[in-house]
Amino acid sequence: MEKHSEITLPGGGTTVLHGTRAAGDDAPVALLLPAMGVPAGYYGPFVDELARAGVSAAVADYPGQGESRPRSGRGRDLGYDALAHAWLPAVVHELRREHPGPVVAIGHSLGGHVLAAHLSADEADVDAVVLIGSGTPYWRDQQGIKTLVQTQFIGLVSRALGYWPGTRFGFGGTQSKTLMVEWAAFGRTGRLAPGGRDIAPGLAHRDLPLLVVDLDNDTLAPPSAVDGLVAMFAGADVDRCAFAKQPDDLGKPVDHYSFARSPEIIGERIATWALDRVSERRPSA
Known part of the structure; x- marks a missing residue:
């Protein structure tokens, strides 16, 4: 995986687009949207594997994460809207400039939420979606009261401090207040509503190919949570599969993160x- 370009983001700041090109300019290009607090570089083996299999692939850090600048912290705030309607369009624009083929957006965990919010709006600009280990944080779809307490604690701390110091608590890395408050509300209500706008009605009418990948041993996105997120893509043409290492594979079982470091298969x-499924360049209305 190599550095392709530095992208200036709306409202200031920069991120870096990394990727690996496959043979054939007309083939789809995959754009990976990372999980919360996971730097783009972590997905290098996965990006390279996609390219070896015939699909050019790229990844970029969210604002404030990894190689992007400035870094997240107190006084630097953003929410889902900034990721879905500013960061993502800027990255897709740069990717389309470099690759003429259709864009397949791959959302890992939080990346699936960002894609859902993006696709709920009229300006959506991806041609197909893959969800990997991505589900709602809604407590009824997760681990019940335990999840509810955890998500609301994160929301309260984020409000109090003006940011989420996830490196101290071992979850999510350093994140913006609004993003974590909106994520906590998603965990409490089951509704993703950036800025108070429920994304469900707009997303329900989006007709596009959707591949859903369940990861074995994924305690952060169990099947019930994945079901909850997939249900929001009511108009999509859905394929679904599960991914687990075979008994004769080396290494630890697949979980929420490890798939990206051993991406064979x-x-x-x-x-x-x-x-097979993505043949048009522009997204459906």
Whole structure:
């Protein structure tokens, strides 16, 4: 995976687009949206595997994360809207400038939420979606009262401090207050409503190919939570599969994060699906 370009983001700041090109300019290009607090560089093996399987792939850090600047912290705030309607369009614009083929957006965990928010609006600009280990944080879909307490604690701390010091608590990295408050509200109500606008009505009418990948041993996105997020994509043409290492595979079982570091098989499956299902450059209305 190599550095492709530095992108100036709306409202200031920069991020870096990294990627690996596959042979064939007309093939789809995959854009990976990271999980919360996970730097873009972590996905290098996965991006490279997609390219080996025939699909050019790229990834960029969210504002405030990884190589983007400035870094997150007190006084630097953003929410889902900034990711879905400013950061993502800027990255897709740069990716389309470099690649003429259709864009398949791959949302890992939080990345799936960002894609859902993006696709709920009229200016949505991706051609297909893959969700990997991405589900709602809604407590009824997760671990019940335990999840409710955890998500609301994060929301309260974020409000009190003006940011979420996730590196201290071992979850999510340093994040903006509004993002974590909106995420906590999603966990409490089951509704993703950035700025008070419920994304569900707009997302329900979005007709596009959607591949959903369940990860074995994923305690952060169990099947019930994935079901909850997939239900919001009511108009999508959904394919779904589960990914687990076979008994003779080396290493630890697949979980919420480890798939990206040993992407054999899963990368090929996603690339095959993209090559088979995605044929139009522009998103459907």
